[in-house]
Amino acid sequence: MKPIGILALQGDVEKHYKMIEKLGVRAIKARTPEDISSISALVIPGGESTTMGKLLDRFGILAPLREKIQQGFPVYGTCAGAILLAKNIENSEQLRIGTMDITVSRNAYGRQIESFETEITSPFFGDEAMTAVFIRAPIITAVKSHVEVLLSYENKAILVRQNNMLAGTFHPELTSDNRIHKYFVEHVVLKVKA
């Protein structure tokens, strides 16, 4: 299998890189159109979505990446990554990939002092609770019916999947729990035809 790319324009790239490597899958930091064509899937890290959107556009990655994702290329976006994947971003005209039928509201829990962690228990990832870290996180405020809600918190979707696209509003990469990355590799990357 070709390596999995971590979009490395800005954000917590290193944390995702380590998560993927820990699963025994080769990872590379992807920054150019050439990098994007040499990977089997892409992780879009947390960071500043407006910055990443501009850099994607400026360096000619945005349009080809969007097309690739529309054709089934596996992608997992966390926080800023989820915002970039969303078709609708409330009160924002910012540049985006915009391939997922979800609506997000940015910084929806409030400013940094409202950032938080919580322990989530769900049959989705087995018996053991998972620590979910939310940093100036967005809220997924609406999903189309063909988008699968995998995890929720306070009755709002926090991890959603639409075929080859996985989006989460929290940061598993800030913990040592790699179950979400494992799900991405095993159930999205390996199941979707490359």
Add this chain to the structure above:
Amino acid sequence: MSEQSWTERQKSTFRSKIGLAEMLKGGVIMDVTTAEQAEIAEKAGAVAVMALERVPADIRVQGGVARMSDPQKIKEIQSAVSIPVMAKCRIGHFVEAQILEALGVDFIDESEVLTPADDLYHVDKHVFKVPFVCGCRDLGEALRRIGEGAAMIRTKGEAGSGNIIEAVRHMRTVIDGIRRLTVLSKEQLMSEAKNLGAPYELVLEVASTGKLPVPNFSAGGVATPADAALMLQLGAQAVFVGSGIFKSEDPFPRAKAIVEAAANYDKPEILAEISTGLGEPMAGLDLNKLDDKQRMALRGW
């Protein structure tokens, strides 16, 4: 998902504080004094803005006591942009810090750029909900600030100088200090902690991991895309740009170019392209002509 459950929110954990610093990596944080400048910074691709009353170059020229910004200015900047807004408090001025926290700023910079309020003690940062960034010139200073609760460290450089030499010196000094710890034997580490004036537990941690426990950014003197790329190649994980943008001839293209340089810091062909035709950078200072009293980096300990 009816069988799903969750616990109460735990806010302001050290992980959530460092988490925001992690999200800013690879980015550029820009000093702004007005909402208009903040909008320019956001449009150029800044990952955050630092709200302050005067940029360091002006503080240097105008003199007087430099304090926390007027809350009105901070509020205007907060409502103008969607990216994180940071603000500076004076070293040791925990009430300015309390006010900044009450205003909901996303990060507080306990900064040597402002006039220190206490010549003995820095702010106890653990008691705050908001994360702090602090400046340092060497590893000992970095670890003292982390010991007090800083969730991000930035090397000081010499603010408002437009001269990168101090930023380079401080980054190299911190990285040399880290490298040295990784090769010392266990029995040498207590003496080294004493020499550094740093908490022993943090010395042990750095010796075993080979890196600081929090993100390490660079500040003080960045004026060009090449300066930003230099600091990132030397090991900084993001850069603060103070006077370098809004004291230059044409701020927007320069701000945008510095953001692009941060994303391509190790790609000289791209750096060559984005460094072209940016107009005049800010006028710089020859630091050999500054005496110690004029050096902001010497504030804090």
